Amino acid sequence: MGKNKKFVSAITSRDEDFAKWYTDIVKKAELTDYSGIKGCMIIRPYGYAIWENIQADLDRRFKETGHQNVYMPMFIPESLLQKEKDHVDGFAPECAWVTVGGQEKLQERLCVRPTSETLFCEHYSKIIETYRDLPKLYNQWCSVVRWEKTTRPFLRTSEFLWQEGHTMHETEEEAREETLRMLQVYTDFYKETLAIPAVIGRKTEKEKFAGAEETYTIEPMMHNGVALQGGTSHYFGDGFAKQFDITFQGRDNKPHYPHQTSWGVSTRMIGAIIMVHGDDEGLVLPPKISPIQVAIIPIAQHKEGVLDKANELYDRLKKQFRVKLDDSDNSPGWKFSEYEMKGVPVRVELGPKDIENNQCVIVRRDNREKIFVPLDQLEDKIAETLQAIHDSMYEKALKNMQEKTFTAKTYDEFIDIAENHPGFIKAMWCGDTACEEKLKEVTHGVKSRCIPFNEEHIADTCVCCGKPAKHMVFWGKQY
Amino acid sequence: MGKNKKFVSAITSRDEDFAKWYTDIVKKAELTDYSGIKGCMIIRPYGYAIWENIQADLDRRFKETGHQNVYMPMFIPESLLQKEKDHVDGFAPECAWVTVGGQEKLQERLCVRPTSETLFCEHYSKIIETYRDLPKLYNQWCSVVRWEKTTRPFLRTSEFLWQEGHTMHETEEEAREETLRMLQVYTDFYKETLAIPAVIGRKTEKEKFAGAEETYTIEPMMHNGVALQGGTSHYFGDGFAKQFDITFQGRDNKPHYPHQTSWGVSTRMIGAIIMVHGDDEGLVLPPKISPIQVAIIPIAQHKEGVLDKANELYDRLKKQFRVKLDDSDNSPGWKFSEYEMKGVPVRVELGPKDIENNQCVIVRRDNREKIFVPLDQLEDKIAETLQAIHDSMYEKALKNMQEKTFTAKTYDEFIDIAENHPGFIKAMWCGDTACEEKLKEVTHGVKSRCIPFNEEHIADTCVCCGKPAKHMVFWGKQY
Numbered sequence: 001m002g003k004n005k006k007f008v009s010a011i012t013s014r015d016e017d018f019a020k021w022y023t024d025i026v027k028k029a030e031l032t033d034y035s036g037i038k039g040c041m042i043i044r045p046y047g048y049a050i051w052e053n054i055q056a057d058l059d060r061r062f063k064e065t066g067h068q069n070v071y072m073p074m075f076i077p078e079s080l081l082q083k084e085k086d087h088v089d090g091f092a093p094e095c096a097w098v099t100v101g102g103q104e105k106l107q108e109r110l111c112v113r114p115t116s117e118t119l120f121c122e123h124y125s126k127i128i129e130t131y132r133d134l135p136k137l138y139n140q141w142c143s144v145v146r147w148e149k150t151t152r153p154f155l156r157t158s159e160f161l162w163q164e165g166h167t168m169h170e171t172e173e174e175a176r177e178e179t180l181r182m183l184q185v186y187t188d189f190y191k192e193t194l195a196i197p198a199v200i201g202r203k204t205e206k207e208k209f210a211g212a213e214e215t216y217t218i219e220p221m222m223h224n225g226v227a228l229q230g231g232t233s234h235y236f237g238d239g240f241a242k243q244f245d246i247t248f249q250g251r252d253n254k255p256h257y258p259h260q261t262s263w264g265v266s267t268r269m270i271g272a273i274i275m276v277h278g279d280d281e282g283l284v285l286p287p288k289i290s291p292i293q294v295a296i297i298p299i300a301q302h303k304e305g306v307l308d309k310a311n312e313l314y315d316r317l318k319k320q321f322r323v324k325l326d327d328s329d330n331s332p333g334w335k336f337s338e339y340e341m342k343g344v345p346v347r348v349e350l351g352p353k354d355i356e357n358n359q360c361v362i363v364r365r366d367n368r369e370k371i372f373v374p375l376d377q378l379e380d381k382i383a384e385t386l387q388a389i390h391d392s393m394y395e396k397a398l399k400n401m402q403e404k405t406f407t408a409k410t411y412d413e414f415i416d417i418a419e420n421h422p423g424f425i426k427a428m429w430c431g432d433t434a435c436e437e438k439l440k441e442v443t444h445g446v447k448s449r450c451i452p453f454n455e456e457h458i459a460d461t462c463v464c465c466g467k468p469a470k471h472m473v474f475w476g477k478q479y
Numbered sequence: 480m481g482k483n484k485k486f487v488s489a490i491t492s493r494d495e496d497f498a499k500w501y502t503d504i505v506k507k508a509e510l511t512d513y514s515g516i517k518g519c520m521i522i523r524p525y526g527y528a529i530w531e532n533i534q535a536d537l538d539r540r541f542k543e544t545g546h547q548n549v550y551m552p553m554f555i556p557e558s559l560l561q562k563e564k565d566h567v568d569g570f571a572p573e574c575a576w577v578t579v580g581g582q583e584k585l586q587e588r589l590c591v592r593p594t595s596e597t598l599f600c601e602h603y604s605k606i607i608e609t610y611r612d613l614p615k616l617y618n619q620w621c622s623v624v625r626w627e628k629t630t631r632p633f634l635r636t637s638e639f640l641w642q643e644g645h646t647m648h649e650t651e652e653e654a655r656e657e658t659l660r661m662l663q664v665y666t667d668f669y670k671e672t673l674a675i676p677a678v679i680g681r682k683t684e685k686e687k688f689a690g691a692e693e694t695y696t697i698e699p700m701m702h703n704g705v706a707l708q709g710g711t712s713h714y715f716g717d718g719f720a721k722q723f724d725i726t727f728q729g730r731d732n733k734p735h736y737p738h739q740t741s742w743g744v745s746t747r748m749i750g751a752i753i754m755v756h757g758d759d760e761g762l763v764l765p766p767k768i769s770p771i772q773v774a775i776i777p778i779a780q781h782k783e784g785v786l787d788k789a790n791e792l793y794d795r796l797k798k799q800f801r802v803k804l805d806d807s808d809n810s811p812g813w814k815f816s817e818y819e820m821k822g823v824p825v826r827v828e829l830g831p832k833d834i835e836n837n838q839c840v841i842v843r844r845d846n847r848e849k850i851f852v853p854l855d856q857l858e859d860k861i862a863e864t865l866q867a868i869h870d871s872m873y874e875k876a877l878k879n880m881q882e883k884t885f886t887a888k889t890y891d892e893f894i895d896i897a898e899n900h901p902g903f904i905k906a907m908w909c910g911d912t913a914c915e916e917k918l919k920e921v922t923h924g925v926k927s928r929c930i931p932f933n934e935e936h937i938a939d940t941c942v943c944c945g946k947p948a949k950h951m952v953f954w955g956k957q958y
Contacts, residue, residue, distance in 0.1 A: 033602060036559060037589065040552035042602055045617070048548050069527050073519035073638055074553075074591075074622060075575075080515060096554075097579040098591065101637075102626035103572055110516065112553075112577065112591070123512060123521055138524070143553060143621075147581035158580075159552055 013280050018224045025274055029283045029342050032153045039151040039158030049291035050270055057193050061185050067137045067165060072119040075110040080118045083243045090210020094146045112145040117262055120166035121244035130249040131170050134258060139165040154271035155479045162266035168258040175259035179235040182263040183216045186231040195286040195393040196220045196276050197401055198230060199474050201450030206433045213237040219449045222275035225404040225422030227449050227476040230272055233263035276397050283343025284366055286393060287386040294323040294382060295339040299332050299351030309355050320379055340365060345389050346382055366393055409459045418443035424476045428469035430462035439464050449474040492759050497703045504753055508762045508821050511632040518630040518637030528770035529749055536672050540664050546616045546644060551598040554589040559597045562722045569689020573625045591624040596741055599645035600723040609728040610649050613737060618644040633750035634958045641745035647737040654738035658714040661742040662695045665710040674765040674872040675699045675755050676880055677709060678953050680929030685912045692716040698928045701754035704883040704901030706928050706955040709751055712742035755876050762822025763845055765872060766865040773802040773861060774818040778811050778830030788834050799858055819844060824868050825861055845872055888938045897922035903955045907948035909941035918943055928953040
């Protein structure tokens with residue numbers, strides 16, 4: 001209402017201009033707005049409701065795996081950030097610095113947290129004394145700041161919302177298990193909640209997190225074949241523990257350093273949802289996180305009995321689903337477009353004829369399938385349809401990823417695929433950073449995504465230098 | 480375990496040293512820790528779990544009254560903050576300023592948000608076009624920063640967590656209704672969820688929010704008679720709208736300025752919970768927000784069948800309550816102290832004798848009452864007891880507030896009460912800020928709390944200057 005004009009013009013076609021299509025959806029589905037602060041986005045109610053549903057689902061998974069939420073300060077003194085060398089080298093260049101507090105110049109600059117390893121370590125150094133205090137399994141929901149030059153809503157912004165888990169363990173083995181457990185939690189969440197398949201594995205030395213011994217990653221593929229780093233889980237060994245002097249009295253009564261992990265996902269996931277599932281009519285939201293799961297659209301609503309019946313259905317359905325009844329003055333066609341743009345999984349159409357026949361029409365957002373449903377079976381049919389939508393969204397995304405995953409045995413094949421076939425490239429690698437750098441340069445941005453857990457044997461030699469291969473690597477461009 | 484020593488020493492007595500008692504509880508119940516950043520606290524898992532329960536309850540109330548959550552940037556450009564003069568005068572002195580981003584000096588300083596009126600207004604100026612776009616009922620959960628010199632956990636910190644609602648309305652009447660509606664939501668929440676009574680009313684000109692036309696407040700009284708400003712709701716008129724050029728096309732097709740409100744509560748509420756309900760054994764938590772509602776303590780747990788039965792009870796109770804079974808090696812007495820310190824409302828004791836008799840003992844945290852309960856009636860009895868605890872906590876706090884509320888007809892009475900009887904003073908006031916300032920000075924800090932909605936007639940003249948009285952005011956010292 002009042003802004004009806006926005007639905008008059010269709011959005012840019014996805015295949016014509018993917019980047020423009022993306023920003024059109026973000027704007028027309030009212031997910032974000034630009035703010036006056038360079039690189040910082042405003043997350044509008046519809047976008048934030050998606051994030052709330054993501055949070056609720058993930059938070060449940062974190063708590064089921066024994067984690068507790070905490071809140072750390074948003075500021076990190078410069079000296080604290082500098083305690084771990086690789087870490088400060090990785091983050092200091094993109095920090096925002098507070099230099100004045102109240103009306104006084106600060107004696108020491110404070111960085112607005114880009115990530116909170118250092119704060120957690122300082123706290124852990126105070127509260128960990130013996131092996132009985134371990135493990136510590138903490139998580140934090142907050143916003144972080146990384147000063148970016150070029151930004152795009154959800155994908156790259158100077159401030160973004162995320163969760164960061166930070167855990168401490170008695171043994172290396174336990175910490176490594178935790179690192180992989182949380183990667184699995186993310187993978188399950190992507191599949192079960194977002195209907196997004198992904199490649200998972202270990203980052204190369206070049207691509208891992210500043211200060212980590214190992215970084216694991218989940219890499220979903222967007223519809224256009226470009227990868228998005230969808231979440232990471234890091235094993236730190238005892239490097240930070242040593243710098244922050246965190247020790248515990250072990251079962252042997254001797255002091256030991258604990259082993260550390262951290263792991264995080266962010267509002268970028270909303271970007272992945274858009275780019276994996278969206279189409280030329282707008283968003284296509286996975287039912288589990290869609291703010292509205294069912295939109296009821298009355299047809300000929302001025303006719304006697306239609307709105308009454310629509311309200312009756314609304315009262316029934318709201319007990320089980322997130323449902324909206326749109327009884328505004330807009331035309332049904334207008335409403336169809338609006339809820340398609342917003343990616344609402346199921347639309348229920350109900351007109352005088354339907355009421356006469358004790359039925360309604362339900363229409364799937366993902367494939368536009370229309371089904372006539374007897375009113376007394378509506379709840380069951382909708383539940384079944386939402387599940388079917390989820391499954392078929394996952395299958396479609398999986399098919400896209402499989403179709404856009406290529407194998408390169410030779411350097412020339414690699415270059416040819418990189419130039420002509422956007423997607424993942426499976427190819428062998430010698431383990432040398434120089435080869436990663438060369439491939440990235442000649443392909444204008446194809447980077448190693450990860451070394452998967454089950455490496456296929458594609459060839460004996462590195463696709464770049466021809467030396468003996470150590471690993472099979474997934475390669476691809478990224479957001 | 481591992482930190483058992485902490486329960487050996489009791490905390491400072493509440494009546495002996497209220498301030499020390501407070502910080503002892505915060506530390507021993509593991510609610511917060513001090514961070515290396517002056518004035519910023521770390522909220523530990525137990526403290527944060529209280530906040531999560533508060534959030535969930537309030538968020539439900541906000542959504543039931545039609546509000547939607549959004550997320551605004553954490554930075555405010557200096558020029559934006561300066562758009563409303565009273566507002567910038569109120570907040571600029573306590574801002575933290577970002578002056579360097581990435582590795583470059585910023586052209587314009589950015590303030591870390593102390594409150595977000597200006598950001599909401601800028602956004603509203605872009606998305607409000609006609610009366611059909613109104614009302615806008617947005618809320619945000621976030622952290623804000625106000626640089627403080629002296630700080631105390633929860634009560635006054637440089638960074639704290641809160642929610643800030645910001646709404647825009649077609650008419651003054653609607654906006655004024657919203658302001659009072661949200662004050663009522665807070666009042667209901669304090670009573671129904673936190674078991675805290677309070678005085679509510681309007682702030683005087685001197686005490687109102689920077690930029691507001693009216694500020695309404697909820698003022699609970701702590702056990703020692705000192706007030707805490709527990710939440711505020713502001714009516715702004717169209718002052719900000721004019722400064723930010725927010726107009727809408729009205730039903731008369733002419734442009735109009737919308738009318739605005741904002742309202743907020745923060746982690747200070749956890750301070751109120753501690754200081755209203757706590758006692759010499761530690762926290763006493765209202766059942767509705769207690770992270771653990773029921774602690775099961777097995778007695779003689781090494782004896783056959785005890786832990787099995789305790790686990791059976793745990794499995795039953797967890798379906799209905801937030802419950803913890805403590806089967807650690809600590810002695811039962813030790814566990815009693817620990818859960819008393821943590822304010823857990825109900826403790827269930829279960830030993831071999833009880834099992835023989837098919838019963839257990841439940842002990843109330845608030846009054847230590849012990850009840851033998853047949854095991855097959857346990858759920859009902861616990862539900863009933865939690866409600867009884869809530870009710871009796873509220874009554875006790877109400878009685879304390881009533882006993883510590885005094886009436887002063889004359890200046891001398893006022894001074895005598897202020898010096899000798901900590902609490903609220905009801906007294907008449909002429910409406911002149913000079914009298915507020917004088918009373919504050921001579922009493923070392925007694926300020927006007929609010930003008931209640933139902934003013935009693937206590938005298939004809941101002942308690943301070945003797946001129947004709949305009950209002951009855953609640954006065955008191957505050958945190």
